Amino acid sequence: MPTSTDSRLTRLRERRSGLIAQRDAITNAVELRGATNLSETESRDFLRVTEQLGAIDDRIDELEAEARQGAPTDGARQAGTARMSVTEPRTYARGARASYFQDLARVQLGQDDDGRAIERLRRHAQDVSEGAEYRDLNRTDGNGGYAVPPMWLMNDFVTLARAGRAYANVVNGQPLPPGTDSINVPKVATGTAVAVQTADNAAVQETDLTDTSISAPVRTIAGQQDVAIQLLDQSPVSFDEVIFRDLVADYATKTDLQVISGSGSSGQVTGVRNTAGITTISYTTGSPTVSGLYSKLADAVQRVHTQRFMAPTVIVMHPRRWAYLLAASDGNGRPLVVPDAGNPQNAIATLGKVAAEQVVGQLHGLPVVTDPSMPTNLGAGTNEDVIHVLRASDLILYESGIRSRVMPEVGSGTLTVRLQVYGYLAFTAARYPASIVELGGSGLAAPAF
Structure with missing residues (x-):
């Protein structure tokens, strides 16, 4: 009978296959129309799928490592089994060898031949999705993790x-x-009206509503x-x-x-x-x-x-x-x-x-x-x-x-x-x-x- 870990691995691998198919479909569409570059929408979709693939790969690695080491199940951990937690440094932490701006420039100019820059930007997107700097720069429909400067960039310097x-x-x-x-927001300009009916069968007040609109460019x-x-x-x-x-x-x-x-x-x-x-x-x-x-x-x-x-x-x-x-x-x-x-x-x-x-x-x-x-x-x-x-x-x-x-x-x-x-x-x-x-x-x- 498959274990809980085996079941999760199976689901994750099926999800991974589906994402790979989505990414291949994006690149195939570009090839079919004879283009050499992805459109803005295609680039955004490609990066999103790549980010999801990276997250799934990380989770698969974790589950496979648990299976090899005989790690306790989630239920056992919840029952109180101790577990070591390792915190990795942020991708673009101060003093890191990687440069956020160099990686962003390489990706935008198509010079990321080995794919390392986009991988670091993907990891950075995961970093900022958990940090306050994403909220600082994105209130609503924002720009996604790749375009968000690192946390230390926004928080430490003494500004004007x-x-x-x-x-x-x-x-x-x-x-x-x-x-x-x-x-453009519709707006009632003048409203309807009611009045006391002067007698039975007398005319009922009728005032026509008029409308206008408000424009906010x-x-x-x-x-x-x-x-x-x-x-x-x-x-x-x-x-x-x-x-x-x-x-x-x-x-x-x-x-x-x-x-x-x-x-x-x-x-x-x-x-x-x-x-x-x-x-x-x-x-x-x-x-x-x-x-x-x-x-x-x-x-x-x-x-x-x-x-x-x-x-x-x-x-x-x-x-x-x-x-x-x-x-x-x-x-x-x-x-x-x-x-x-x-x-x-x-x-x-x-x-x-x-x-x-x-x-x-x-x-x-x-x-x-x-x-x-x-x-x-x-x-x-x-x-x-x-x-x-x-x-x-x-x-x-x-x-x-x-x-x-x-x-x-x-x-x-x-x-x-x-x-x-x-x-x-x-x-x-x-x-x-x-x-x-x-x-x-x-x-x-x-x-x-």
């Missing part, structure tokens, strides 16, 4: 300080649908850096780390700025501030006070309630405006915003934690998120900021994953390598503009501390 994407993170994020350059955010190959080869500092990390960080910042203030022209999305129909409230005064701002924010909250007919979910402001509230005190010098852990009495707001670009406290019962990308150069004196009170789920941000590329051929004549990242996004706040209230004016000029 940049604002993140706090506003973009609070809105309704969705994967960008493939195969389109514009997302797909836009591209991209950046690149050309680097002398000597710099990558000879410098004691890993400049590929510096460049890719900085490009990804700036990508996040630019995405956030598009959500907040995109102009809707010159390749930009239409951001919240430029969306037609949002509500604006002016806090105009030469002597701003915290109580005056508090009242205006209450007005903003009720505007969403009365115009959107649903509650707002978040308040977004610049860190300096939150600091202004934290610095405020009453006539006896007692702070008006205190930590919520102290069970405050009569506080206008509570401080959750000292943090950057995330929820920092509560005001009017709503979470407060600080974002340094909120503008601070508005108004006649060009030193005013704004505060947004909004129902964040009404705003939709469609995003692809961030793709990375290494292109040695563009500068091959000068030994130059181009490192590049790019991605796609579409955004709309026009589904329910009444769910957004912008508070601005001279009362939000730069505070003094």
Whole structure:
């Protein structure tokens, strides 16, 4: 009677034969049409099948080794039998002889004659599928393991300080649908109506519904850096780390700025501030006070309630405006915003934690998120900021994953390598503009501390 190990080996070998047949079918299709290179779709399918084959081969090797050594069954191991665990180093660990960028370039240029580069990239794909760096670079339909720089590339270097994407993170994020350059969302323009019937057999109210649509064009955010190959080869500092990390960080910042203030022209999305129909409230005064701002924010909250007919979910402001509230005190010098852990009495707001670009406290019962990308150069004196009170789920941000590329051929004549990242996004706040209230004016000029 076959053992559990024998049964698993049989199933794995059958699966392996099927995958080999799939891979042969891909290459046979290329030969039949007389081509010398695989298409983009065929390359992706070929790499996927190869990756699956590698994983199955590894598992077959493990089971065969267990069978030779008389290893205990899974049931015995689960019952408590000890087992040694060996952790192999990552393929592109810092200091490893293999180079991620050299392997990627060889595969892209068809110079991987012995297949070792693609095998290392396959193992790297397995590495990143278990690590946080895959999530960092791929939020939705992403780029696959081969195009994800190694973990140490993204995590260790001290980078230029940049604002993140706090506003973009609070809105309704969705994967960008493939195969389109514009997302159109139907919308009811004017609705139906009912009325009291004036008498039996009298006419019933009839009002025809009309509709329209919202268009969210797909836009591209991209950046690149050309680097002398000597710099990558000879410098004691890993400049590929510096460049890719900085490009990804700036990508996040630019995405956030598009959500907040995109102009809707010159390749930009239409951001919240430029969306037609949002509500604006002016806090105009030469002597701003915290109580005056508090009242205006209450007005903003009720505007969403009365115009959107649903509650707002978040308040977004610049860190300096939150600091202004934290610095405020009453006539006896007692702070008006205190930590919520102290069970405050009569506080206008509570401080959750000292943090950057995330929820920092509560005001009017709503979470407060600080974002340094909120503008601070508005108004006649060009030193005013704004505060947004909004129902964040009404705003939709469609995003692809961030793709990375290494292109040695563009500068091959000068030994130059181009490192590049790019991605796609579409955004709309026009589904329910009444769910957004912008508070601005001279009362939000730069505070003094």
